Amino acid sequence: MLSAKDLLPLPQAGEGRGEGAALSINTSTSPHVIFSAGEASGDKHAAAVFRAMRQRLPTLRGSGMGGAAMRDAGIELDVDSSHIGVVGLGEVLRHYGAIRHALKTMQQMVCSQRPDLLICVDYKEFNLKLARHAKACGVRVLFYVSPQVWAWRPGRVKKYGAAIDMMAVIFPFETRFYEAHNIPVRYVGHPLAGRVQASAPRAALMQAFGLNAQHPVIGLLPGSRKAEVQRLLPVMLHTAALLLQTQPDLQFILPQAATIPNELLEPLLAASAVPVMRVHERSYDVLACCDTALVASGTATLETALMGVPMAVVYKVSPLTYTLLKPLIRIPNIALVNIVAERRVVQEFVQKAAEPHAIAQEMQRLLHDADYRAQIRHDLAEVQTRLGTADGVNTMAQLACEMLNPV
Numbered sequence: 374m375l376s377a378k379d380l381l382p383l384p385q386a387g388e389g390r391g392e393g394a395a396l397s398i399n400t401s402t403s404p405h406v407i408f409s410a411g412e413a414s415g416d417k418h419a420a421a422v423f424r425a426m427r428q429r430l431p432t433l434r435g436s437g438m439g440g441a442a443m444r445d446a447g448i449e450l451d452v453d454s455s456h457i458g459v460v461g462l463g464e465v466l467r468h469y470g471a472i473r474h475a476l477k478t479m480q481q482m483v484c485s486q487r488p489d490l491l492i493c494v495d496y497k498e499f500n501l502k503l504a505r506h507a508k509a510c511g512v513r514v515l516f517y518v519s520p521q522v523w524a525w526r527p528g529r530v531k532k533y534g535a536a537i538d539m540m541a542v543i544f545p546f547e548t549r550f551y552e553a554h555n556i557p558v559r560y561v562g563h564p565l566a567g568r569v570q571a572s573a574p575r576a577a578l579m580q581a582f583g584l585n586a587q588h589p590v591i592g593l594l595p596g597s598r599k600a601e602v603q604r605l606l607p608v609m610l611h612t613a614a615l616l617l618q619t620q621p622d623l624q625f626i627l628p629q630a631a632t633i634p635n636e637l638l639e640p641l642l643a644a645s646a647v648p649v650m651r652v653h654e655r656s657y658d659v660l661a662c663c664d665t666a667l668v669a670s671g672t673a674t675l676e677t678a679l680m681g682v683p684m685a686v687v688y689k690v691s692p693l694t695y696t697l698l699k700p701l702i703r704i705p706n707i708a709l710v711n712i713v714a715e716r717r718v719v720q721e722f723v724q725k726a727a728e729p730h731a732i733a734q735e736m737q738r739l740l741h742d743a744d745y746r747a748q749i750r751h752d753l754a755e756v757q758t759r760l761g762t763a764d765g766v767n768t769m770a771q772l773a774c775e776m777l778n779p780v
Contacts, residue, residue, distance in 0.1 A: 411496030425770030562765030
């Protein structure tokens with residue numbers, strides 16, 4: 374979906390440093406890496422990689438742009454990304470000033486501080502502009518979590534190839550795509566592989582959350598971006614209300630992302646008569662309690678798949694954004710769980726199709742059709758197999774450390 378995109382003019386590479394600066398590798402005992410993560414998932418991925426890198430290089434210093442997870446990992450945050458993780462043309466325009474300011478700040482940091490490595494984590498168009506600037510300033514660039522150029526606007530691949538030193542991909546099939554365009558690429562494995570698990574047994578979590586083990590539990594995962602929650606949660610709550618009409622013993626639980634403030638979530642919940650148990654973060658613990666879930670398209674669909682929970686995927690953007698992007702999409706499915714499976718294993722309700730009555734019918738089937746539910750669980754197990762068991766975080770950390778000391 375549309376992010377910072379080409380709305381942000383790229384300052385000239387020489388601003389603040391002088392043109393054509395040569396790469397200077399830090400040979401001290403304290404190598405420095407700048408991370409750039411603009412969304413909640415990227416924030417978590419960057420934090421995990423930094424921790425793994427520090428196990429290899431205890432004196433490593435990290436700084437850059439991110440959120441609470443990176444800060445907790447020990448990365449010095451110069452830019453807080455919690456307000457710029459937006460999707461859609463309208464959202465980008467409304468946050469244009471903040472996004473542009475963040476980009477300029479990061480560009481100036483990279484060229485003034487001259488880190489040993491810049492690691493761009495997802496946040497495609499923003500990080501493409503930052504990577505171009507870093508490369509022009511002589512800073513090595515490692516891009517982590519490939520932009521989905523194989524899915525839409527494939528012509529962008531040359532731009533990424535010119536701006537980076539290495540693309541670290543998380544899906545095996547992505548390697549072939551970049552190799553075909555002669556772009557340095559390394560398959561590192563998915564950062565969620567082997568890491569998605571609950572903190573306790575289901576029975577203990579049900580008790581901790583005050584849920585009745587005799588009644589079905591449905592998870593509501595409306596996303597980690599504010600605009601997503603504003604669009605998707607009312608649809609999910611309307612769907613929940615319809616389900617309660619025929620099955621009043623249903624229980625609903627929602628893991629609240631760290632990026633979603635109470636003042637945004639509470640009015641949306643208060644506007645609905647559906648009782649919802651709200652849990653701050655702890656999404657894996659929440660999913661461990663769920664019989665099924667309504668999930669916003671994105672990384673959460675893979676997390677839900679890895680937890681083995683049958684789901685329906687829901688997604689909506691502004692009509693203008695959808696009109697602009699729909700002709701550019703080259704694949705039949707948008708949910709990552711279906712993309713990894715290379716077929717539709719869970720149903721997608723996108724844009725106008727995200728209609729509560731239709732979604733409720735699918736949820737009823739997930740709850741009451743044992744054969745259907747079993748087939749979906751079987752397909753989700755296949756997705757888990759495709760993601761592999763390799764520790765993607767540690768493999769990525771090893772690659773980053775190699776790039777700190779190029780031969």
